[in-house]
Amino acid sequence: MPPEILIQRVRKVEPEEIAHRIQQFDQEICTPVFLSELKSILPTADQIGKLSIYRNVPSEELVELHPSDRLMVRLIQIDRLKQRIEGMLYKAAFAETWSLLNDVRFLDDMIT
Numbered sequence: 207m208p209p210e211i212l213i214q215r216v217r218k219v220e221p222e223e224i225a226h227r228i229q230q231f232d233q234e235i236c237t238p239v240f241l242s243e244l245k246s247i248l249p250t251a252d253q254i255g256k257l258s259i260y261r262n263v264p265s266e267e268l269v270e271l272h273p274s275d276r277l278m279v280r281l282i283q284i285d286r287l288k289q290r291i292e293g294m295l296y297k298a299a300f301a302e303t304w305s306l307l308n309d310v311r312f313l314d315d316m317i318t
Contacts, residue, residue, distance in 0.1 A: 225280030
């Protein structure tokens with residue numbers, strides 16, 4: 207999936223803000239579906255090499271880049287991004303599983 211589709215899912219949010227919210231694990235946008243899709247489009251080593259020239263460029267100059275490129279530049283600035291996303295996916299899945307277990311327990315208590 208291209209990054210443009212991921213950006214469209216978070217409408218009216220600039221790529222820089224998306225990257226910031228990912229870094230902060232904002233659960234409003236960091237849903238399991240979003241994180242899975244993000245994990246599938248993480249920049250490859252080759253892409254990181256090409257984008258690295260923009261790593262320390264001021265934000266004013268990045269505005270000239272396409273939004274998906276701006277997002278990728280911001281993402282490569284996040285340390286251990288792949289591991290962070292995997293951890294966030296685990297946490298999100300755990301929370302969802304825990305919630306389902308509590309629902310089952312509640313229903314079981316109602317029945318008995």
